[in-house]
Amino acid sequence: MKEISATLDATGMRFGIVVSRFNSLLTKQLLDGAVDCLVRHGAAPDAITAAWVPGGNETPMAARKMAAGGAYDAVIVLGAVIQGATPHADLINNQVARALSQLAAEGPVPVINGMVAAQTLEQAIERSGTKAGNKGWNAAQAAVEMVALYRALG
Numbered sequence: 001m002k003e004i005s006a007t008l009d010a011t012g013m014r015f016g017i018v019v020s021r022f023n024s025l026l027t028k029q030l031l032d033g034a035v036d037c038l039v040r041h042g043a044a045p046d047a048i049t050a051a052w053v054p055g056g057n058e059t060p061m062a063a064r065k066m067a068a069g070g071a072y073d074a075v076i077v078l079g080a081v082i083q084g085a086t087p088h089a090d091l092i093n094n095q096v097a098r099a100l101s102q103l104a105a106e107g108p109v110p111v112i113n114g115m116v117a118a119q120t121l122e123q124a125i126e127r128s129g130t131k132a133g134n135k136g137w138n139a140a141q142a143a144v145e146m147v148a149l150y151r152a153l154g
Contacts, residue, residue: 004149004152004153005149005152006145006146006147006148006149006151006152007145007148008041008141008144008145008148009041009042009144009148010038010041010042010043010144010147011042011043012047013038013042013043013047013073013074013144013147014047014048014049014071014072014073015038015043015047015048015049015072015073015074015075015076015140015143016049016051016063016066016067016071016072016074016075016076017031017034017035017048017049017050017051017075017076017077017078018050018051018053018059018062018063018066018075018076018077018078019031019050019051019052019053019078019079020052020053020054020055020056020058020059020078020079020080020115021052021053021054021055022054022055022056022079022080023079023080023081023082023124026080026116026124026125026128027078027079027080027128029128029129029134029136030078030079030080030114030116030128030129030134030135030136030139031050031078031136032129032136033128033129033134033135033136033137033140034076034078034114034136034137034139034140035048035050035140036137037136037137037140037141037144038140038143038144041140041141041144043144049066049071049072051066055079055092056079056080056081056092056093056096056115057092057095057096059077059078059079059096059100059115060077060096060099060100060103063075063077063100063103063111064103064107067103067107067108067109067111068107068108070108072109073109073110073147073150074109074110074111074112074143074144074146074147075107075109075110075111075112075143076112076114076136076139076140076143077096077100077111077112077113077114077115077139078114078115078135078136078139079096079114079115079116080115080116080118080124080128081093081096081115081116081117081118082118082119082120082121082123082124083118083119083120089117093115093117096113096115097113097115100113100115101113109147109150110142110143110146110147110150112139112140112142112143112146113139114135114136114138114139114140115135116128116135
């Protein structure tokens, strides 16, 4: 049996990060976590570009442009959508997840969904850099591994 696995070495890799401005108190922490992860794994700071968009709904549009442009080896999408009194958050989370999955399946580079979907503000804070970790860091780590895997697969 032949196995292909990837390393977590981001040396020479280029990353585009799409960040939702909505809930920026949280998304700034997600971005900081993602950049920290990429740099710690060997990415050059100038090989990382962050593009801010108004909200979660706009993230797939910017991710599509970044993925298609050829300037990045992977695209990471960061945002935070918190459930309110209406089903609006569920609609956004479902649409964004579906659009990013489709883009990742069709695109030339990995597209990583680092959106936080939380029921409460406390849950969102926990996933943005406190006791439940930082989903931005996790998304960046997945991006590094997927780029390395794509390269290994040819």
